[in-house]
Amino acid sequence: MNTWPSPPSDELSERRRRVVTAALRAAYAWTVREARPKKAMHEIARMTGVIMEAQGPGRAPNTPLDLVRALRSPLSKLSIFADSDDPVGQLALLGVDNELTPDVQDLICEYVMPLNVLTDSGRWLPDWTRMRAEQIRHQVFTAMIAMKKQEVYVASRRLLIEHPAGTAGEIGELVSKAGIRVASGYQAVPSRQLHRTELEKAWWWPCPECRWPMMVSRGVVRCGYRPHSCVYEVTKVLSNGRPTLRRIDEGSGPRKTPVARKAQDAVCLNVGVWRFIVVPGASELRIYTQLQSLGAGVELWPGFDSYDLRVTAGDQKFTVDVKEYRSVHRLISDLKAKPPRARVLLPRTHEHQYEALRAALPSLSITTEKRFLMQVRRALGTSGRAK
Ligand SMILES: [Zn+2]
CATH class of the missing domain: 3.40.1350 (Trna Endonuclease; Chain: A, domain 1)
Structure with missing residues (x-):
């Protein structure tokens, strides 16, 4: 097997894709700069280099801090997207709160590609910021495919799809009952997907389409994937302390309003x-x-x-x-x-x-x-x- 990496493609669409990936990796690193300062700043510096290489000499951003500033604007401000009609150009990666924008998980992540596997020091980054979708799928199911049992493969995949979130107890029981190996673990529900009612009381709501915890921002609750289009607002808190939702989007159709679930002991699949x-x-x-x-x-x-x-x-x-x-x-x-x-x-x-x-x-x-x-x-x- 040839172990040398192939040189990066010169084709414009591939160069744009490298820029999106590098921008996403830098943006993610910026959001964790306080917890992992050394790794984060190293990643942002490296990704500045990737973008400079993909765009060609003399084009901004030229420094890591320039790049962080650029991440707050739509990608179309970068010269490489100047004549592009690709909708990804209209999106920015970092919000005013220094968090990733909702567009990142909705659309931008579809553009991610590996940058250079042999010299990649970004293994600490989440897989969705550095791997193609099919690589993520393959990684999750490697163990099941190795067993060469189609029915085990199908059962494992269905389990993930049908139970992307729940209490650690529920999920653990399902996994062991089915006798399957779920290579990629569940994690605690991230804070952006929680609604806090009072000190130490937090809640989450499953998306009516995919059952993963919906995003919560200033009392508005919706799935991080836009085609799952139900939007809710948090209304009142019931006497048992449980907050309730009211649907506020203009869509129709019979959708049962999700019921709040306690965040304590809750887990969900990674992004x-x-x-x-x-x-x-x-x-x-x-x-x-x-x-x-x-x-x-x-x-x-x-x-x-x-x-x-x-x-x-x-x-x-x-x-x-x-x-x-x-x-x-x-x-x-x-x-x-x-x-x-x-x-x-x-x-x-x-x-x-x-x-x-x-x-x-x-x-x-x-x-x-x-x-x-x-x-x-x-x-x-x-x-x-x-x-
Ligand atoms: Zn959803």
Whole structure:
């Protein structure tokens, strides 16, 4: 095996991606500069160098403090994004509170790429700031894949998706009962996802779509992933001390308002596992359940995730790969780099990407959640097996 790293790509889109990654790593480091001053400042200095290299000589930021200042403005202020129509350019990484903005976990993290594995001193950083989504998935499931048992793999993956948060006791019991190994652990719920009612009393709410603790900011509660669009405000505190929510977004649909859960002893999956396994997994399982209720035969993640769903409806068979990207730019690049092994399916929250994807990749087979369910219903109807 060749152990030399390949030189960084000169292609503009790859250079922009390096800049986003370096900016995110520097921004994360800035948020932990008090707890880990030496490592954080070293990382910011290194990432300044990465950005200077990617942008070319003579372009700001030239110093670590310049970079920190730049992180508070949209990325489009950097010269490398000057002519870009990529929506990532409109986003800033650091907020006025010196915390990462909500856009980081929503969209910016889709751009992350490894910078240089052999010389990378950033192993202390969370995986979602330095690894591609598929690397995170692979890392989490390595042990399960090694067991070569498809049913164990599927059960483990479902467990993470269906239980991304809970009390340490609940989660521990589920994991040991299922007899599976969850490589990536659960952690205490981060403070940005907690609401404090009085001294030492804190609460969290599961997102109605993905069940991960929603973000709490100045009494407004919503999932860190924008397509999970329910927004709430904290209203009153019940006599038992439990705070309650009221929905304030304009969306409709029958959604049960989440009930506050105590933060004490609560755990949740880390950001990387949530964003790249739980978030897409919530759509995959929703589509799986709908197909099953239509009467189709469905297998999840066959061949240890060759693609997402193998569907048998009457005498017809279908294979689909659910693609849930916030950035259609990133989706198109990834599909060009690695053609899918099954038809691409856009979930209901991403059906608006259909035309852009078709225009960019005309030979690609694409469907949407709605179209695909109709197709399966028809296949079942013609074979007379529909429930
Ligand atoms: Zn959510």
